[in-house]
Amino acid sequence: MINMIKGTLQVAGFMLLSLGMDRMAKWLDWGIPGSILGIVVVFILLETKILRLEWIELGANWLLAELLLFFIPAAVGIMKYFPMLEADGLQILFVVVFSTIIVMVSSGLTAGFISSRKERKTP
Amino acid sequence: MNILLNVILGLMLTIGIYAGAKRLYRRLPKVYLSPLLITPVLIVIILTQTGVSYETYNGGAQWISKLLGPATIAFAVPLYKNFRTLKKHAAEIMLSVLTGSVLAMLSSAYLAKWMHLNSSLATSLVPRSITTPIAMNVSEVIGGVPNMTAVFVIMTGILGSMIGPAVMRIFRIRGDIARGVLFGTSAHGTGTSKAFEFSSLSGTISSISMIVAALFTLGTAPLIMALFY
Numbered sequence: 001m002i003n004m005i006k007g008t009l010q011v012a013g014f015m016l017l018s019l020g021m022d023r024m025a026k027w028l029d030w031g032i033p034g035s036i037l038g039i040v041v042v043f044i045l046l047e048t049k050i051l052r053l054e055w056i057e058l059g060a061n062w063l064l065a066e067l068l069l070f071f072i073p074a075a076v077g078i079m080k081y082f083p084m085l086e087a088d089g090l091q092i093l094f095v096v097v098f099s100t101i102i103v104m105v106s107s108g109l110t111a112g113f114i115s116s117r118k119e120r121k122t123p
Numbered sequence: 124m125n126i127l128l129n130v131i132l133g134l135m136l137t138i139g140i141y142a143g144a145k146r147l148y149r150r151l152p153k154v155y156l157s158p159l160l161i162t163p164v165l166i167v168i169i170l171t172q173t174g175v176s177y178e179t180y181n182g183g184a185q186w187i188s189k190l191l192g193p194a195t196i197a198f199a200v201p202l203y204k205n206f207r208t209l210k211k212h213a214a215e216i217m218l219s220v221l222t223g224s225v226l227a228m229l230s231s232a233y234l235a236k237w238m239h240l241n242s243s244l245a246t247s248l249v250p251r252s253i254t255t256p257i258a259m260n261v262s263e264v265i266g267g268v269p270n271m272t273a274v275f276v277i278m279t280g281i282l283g284s285m286i287g288p289a290v291m292r293i294f295r296i297r298g299d300i301a302r303g304v305l306f307g308t309s310a311h312g313t314g315t316s317k318a319f320e321f322s323s324l325s326g327t328i329s330s331i332s333m334i335v336a337a338l339f340t341l342g343t344a345p346l347i348m349a350l351f352y
Contacts, residue, residue: 014193022192032341033256036334038196046203053203060197063190067316068159069141070191073184074255075163075277077270079170080177084271091238095248096275099230100283100309101290103252107223107332108296108305114215115300
């Protein structure tokens with residue numbers, strides 16, 4: 001019960017921070033979204049020990065565990081584009097699937113290759 | 124109609140179906156049963172069958188989308204906890220994310236051209252592998268349609284987390300670093316939550332890769348587009 005209250009309060013804290021960061025992003029006008037600024041700010045506060053991990057960890061874990069839920073309304077938005085998808089859907093699907101495979105193979109193999117070379121150098 | 128009732132219905136429908144889909148997935152972890160696929164499909168069916176418009180539904184459901192910002196900020200926590208490991212692997216993460224991001228933009232543009240998709244569709248497809256808010260930003264800068272880009276980003280996320288495990292098997296991509304890079308570069312936040320299913324290190328590498336890919340794409344998309352046209 002105490003954990004639930006703590007978690008809820010921490011999530012509320014993240015929401016407030018997110019609103020503040022969106023404002024700051026608009027004000028700075030660097031073309032960087034508020035959420036990315038927020039990651040940097042929270043990371044620096046944690047590194048400098050101004051913010052303690054136990055003050056935010058529970059809320060952060062909850063937000064990350066339910067991440068998929070927050071994408072669902074946007075995914076439902078696909079229904080606005082049914083006419084377009086009827087005309088070009090298969091072609092779009094082809095582009096998305098093949099381009100995704102290209103990205104996965106190139107990034108995954110590059111990372112694997114560099115890791116294995118590094119391991120050989122430092123036994 | 125009563126606005127408050129709409130809000131409550133939109134929220135309850137989304138959260139209820141998501142909770143059910145999540146329990147089902149825990150018992151039967153098949154790719155086609157992923158909550159990110161099943162939940163929107165069921166909601167779209169319910170909305171079209173009952174004749175409720177997306178705008179009405181989103182009047183309530185938008186409150187769920189508003190948690191995407193706070194959730195993105197929450198990535199700072201695993202980032203902080205795994206910072207040592209990340210520093211150790213900074214070179215391979217950076218190099219492979221940059222390779223993947225350039226190929227994401229170029230292959231989207233070329234494949235779209237090859238498929239004879241019109242140029243506004245093709246341009247909207249270019250930033251599809253990065254996280255939604257930045258992808259929409261990039262789309263606007265290079266002359267795409269941000270709303271369409273949002274749809275392609277979600278499609279990429281769902282398809283990416285479905286085909287990722289098969290790609291890893293076929294191309295023998297092993298290790299927490301390579302897996303994390305693969306998911307974060309190709310399928311942003313959705314891929315990252317899939318990467319967390321493998322290990323917490325994979326998930327963290329994936330969230331870093333997602334951030335690096337987003338910033339890199341934001342900086343280089345106009346240049347890549349100039350090269351392409």
